[in-house]
Amino acid sequence: MLEALEGSQAIARAVALCRPGVVAAYPITPQTHIVENISKLVADGKLNTELVSVESEFSAASVVLGASAAGSRSYTASSSQGILLMTEVLFNISGMRLPVVMTCANRAIGAPINIWNDHSDSMAVRDSGWIQLHCADNQEAVDTTIQAFRIAEATELPVMVCMDGFVLTHTLETLEIPDQDLVDRYLPPFVFNRMLDPQNPLSLGTLVGPEYFSETRHLAHEALNQSASTIVDVDREWQNLTGRSAGGLLSVEGPDDAKIGVLAMGSVVSTFREAMDCLAAEPAKLMALRAFRPLPEEAIRSACAGLDHLVVVDRALSPGFGGIVGGEIKAALSGMKDAPQIYNVAIGLGGRDVPLEMWPRLLDVPKQGGGFRILDLEPAKLGEMS
Amino acid sequence: MIEVRIHGRGGQGNVVAAYLLAAAAFETGRHCQAFPSFGAERRGAPVTAFVRIADQTIRRRCQVANPAFLIIQDSGLLHIPATMEGLLPQGGVLVNSPRTSTELTQEYGRPMTALPASALAQDILGRPLPNVALLSAFAALTGLMPADALIKALAHRFKGDILERNTKLIVAAGQLVDAGAWKEVAHA
Numbered sequence: 001m002l003e004a005l006e007g008s009q010a011i012a013r014a015v016a017l018c019r020p021g022v023v024a025a026y027p028i029t030p031q032t033h034i035v036e037n038i039s040k041l042v043a044d045g046k047l048n049t050e051l052v053s054v055e056s057e058f059s060a061a062s063v064v065l066g067a068s069a070a071g072s073r074s075y076t077a078s079s080s081q082g083i084l085l086m087t088e089v090l091f092n093i094s095g096m097r098l099p100v101v102m103t104c105a106n107r108a109i110g111a112p113i114n115i116w117n118d119h120s121d122s123m124a125v126r127d128s129g130w131i132q133l134h135c136a137d138n139q140e141a142v143d144t145t146i147q148a149f150r151i152a153e154a155t156e157l158p159v160m161v162c163m164d165g166f167v168l169t170h171t172l173e174t175l176e177i178p179d180q181d182l183v184d185r186y187l188p189p190f191v192f193n194r195m196l197d198p199q200n201p202l203s204l205g206t207l208v209g210p211e212y213f214s215e216t217r218h219l220a221h222e223a224l225n226q227s228a229s230t231i232v233d234v235d236r237e238w239q240n241l242t243g244r245s246a247g248g249l250l251s252v253e254g255p256d257d258a259k260i261g262v263l264a265m266g267s268v269v270s271t272f273r274e275a276m277d278c279l280a281a282e283p284a285k286l287m288a289l290r291a292f293r294p295l296p297e298e299a300i301r302s303a304c305a306g307l308d309h310l311v312v313v314d315r316a317l318s319p320g321f322g323g324i325v326g327g328e329i330k331a332a333l334s335g336m337k338d339a340p341q342i343y344n345v346a347i348g349l350g351g352r353d354v355p356l357e358m359w360p361r362l363l364d365v366p367k368q369g370g371g372f373r374i375l376d377l378e379p380a381k382l383g384e385m386s
Numbered sequence: 387m388i389e390v391r392i393h394g395r396g397g398q399g400n401v402v403a404a405y406l407l408a409a410a411a412f413e414t415g416r417h418c419q420a421f422p423s424f425g426a427e428r429r430g431a432p433v434t435a436f437v438r439i440a441d442q443t444i445r446r447r448c449q450v451a452n453p454a455f456l457i458i459q460d461s462g463l464l465h466i467p468a469t470m471e472g473l474l475p476q477g478g479v480l481v482n483s484p485r486t487s488t489e490l491t492q493e494y495g496r497p498m499t500a501l502p503a504s505a506l507a508q509d510i511l512g513r514p515l516p517n518v519a520l521l522s523a524f525a526a527l528t529g530l531m532p533a534d535a536l537i538k539a540l541a542h543r544f545k546g547d548i549l550e551r552n553t554k555l556i557v558a559a560g561q562l563v564d565a566g567a568w569k570e571v572a573h574a
Binding site: 166268271273274354356 | 401404405408409412417418419420421422443444445446447448449451
């Protein structure tokens with residue numbers, strides 16, 4: 001049924017449809033409304049789950065780690081500094097191959113303190129071994145949240161659903177919340193074969209020395225790579241049930257014969273989808289990268305075939321290097337025959353508005369050439385700040 | 387697509403107003419989008435919220451730079467240049483003010499519609515919350531939705547005595563403006 005809901009409220013409803021056994025979270029802007037709405041559903045008797053109010057994000061992540069190991073479907077959500085405080089546990093969750101699902105309401109990281117949206121937080125835990133999926137709108141965020149439990153439980157890997165803070169979490173919009181029956185059919189109860197069981201005692205995350213550690217890392221890498229096919233299958237099955245795809249690994253729009261492409265992640269994709277249709281600009285392909293981990297190299301390469309220029313949009317940066325997605329796409333296309341020339345810019349840092357007019361500006365980047373830069377920088381302000 | 391910007395101060399229910407207007411549009415079968423532009427989240431600080439209403443899916447997620455309508459909950463904000471910025475030339479401005487529309491129009495050199503929303507709310511709700519009265523006037527001026535749609539949207543958030551009083555407020559506020567005066571801009 002179509003409803004008009006705030007993004008956070010919609011995510012809470014989606015999580016409830018997945019019947020989690022344990023939810024643990026600590027409030028942080030802009031994630032707070034998600035857990036607030038979940039606790040409201042619990043208080044109203046609409047969701048039967050063990051909701052654990054903890055004293056920090058470190059504890060929130062630790063609770064879902066333990067709950068998942070004990071065989072419960074487990075969920076948490078955080079943002080920004082909260083994700084950083086969870087970091088050690090996030091590595092443990094993936095290292096123990098626990099299928100936790102988390103929403104990252106993407107927000108910048110201080111100092112200076114900034115509560116608004118960019119991708120600095122999920123990028124900071126890029127190498128934590130979690131699957132990371134990005135959403136362009138709240139419908140994709142709802143659908144991806146439900147799919148995330150399927151993916152996590154099929155692969156025994158944790159999934160981070162990345163949705164832009166405020167831009168998605170605090171936006172009320174029209175979307176479809178699926179029926180409970182449909183979600184129950186799509187997502188069967190969680191049965192964890194490695195569940196902690198006093199009858200069959202087991203230790204998780206124990207000391208592994210040099211004689212086996214490389215092999216554990218190899219297996220983690222393999223598992224992430226192999227999860228790509230699960231991500232595709234689970235989205236296809238969802239599309240068969242609902243008529244909606246949440247974007248697979250990577251979705252491409254625009255004319256086949258376009259010579260220029262733009263690759264982006266998150267809610268700017270939604271704005272660019274409209275800009276492509278309503279602004280007079282040269283024909284271009286828009287690539288929405290949904291899976292940042294695992295990075296779908298093959299899908300990216302085939303989407304880039306025939307392009308002369310590719311502009312990669314980052315919503316965060318690695319100081320001293322440049323754009324993070326940009327660097328990865330360059331690596332993914334290295335050695336590719338007739339690879340496009342790659343340009344990399346960051347936009348929309350710390351909540352700077354990304355208007356429709358950003359689309360033609362991006363398509364102009366190849367004409368200006370040059371290396372990585374923050375495209376919407378206002379240089380006059382630098383003078384004021386020195 | 388119709389784009390609206392709401393200006394107010396923290397504590398006046400700006401974000402709720404944006405959500406209610408969007409939800410009311412949804413009740414009439416349209417697509418909607420509403421979101422705040424939070425600054426420092428404290429009482430009294432200027433707050434801006436945005437609403438989009440359309441017949442199709444709304445994909446743009448940028449802030450509303452060129453609204454067709456402004457709803458201003460605190461007339462003191464009219465002195466900040468950013469408040470009127472980008473308003474379409476034929477756009478409508480609805481201001482919570484005890485003064486008359488003619489007075490405001492003369493002072494600001496462009497058509498303005500005044501509504502004593504705080505006083506009305508104080509009278510009917512017992513609290514000077516201007517948002518619901520302004521939304522009702524906006525719905526009447528634009529003809530975008532019947533008062534019923536607004537009441538339905540409110541019923542998702544409130545019930546009992548509060549809903550009854552707000553319903554009374556909606557009816558009273560709608561009668562104080564020139565119904566349909568902004569119809570052309572709203573359907574342009």
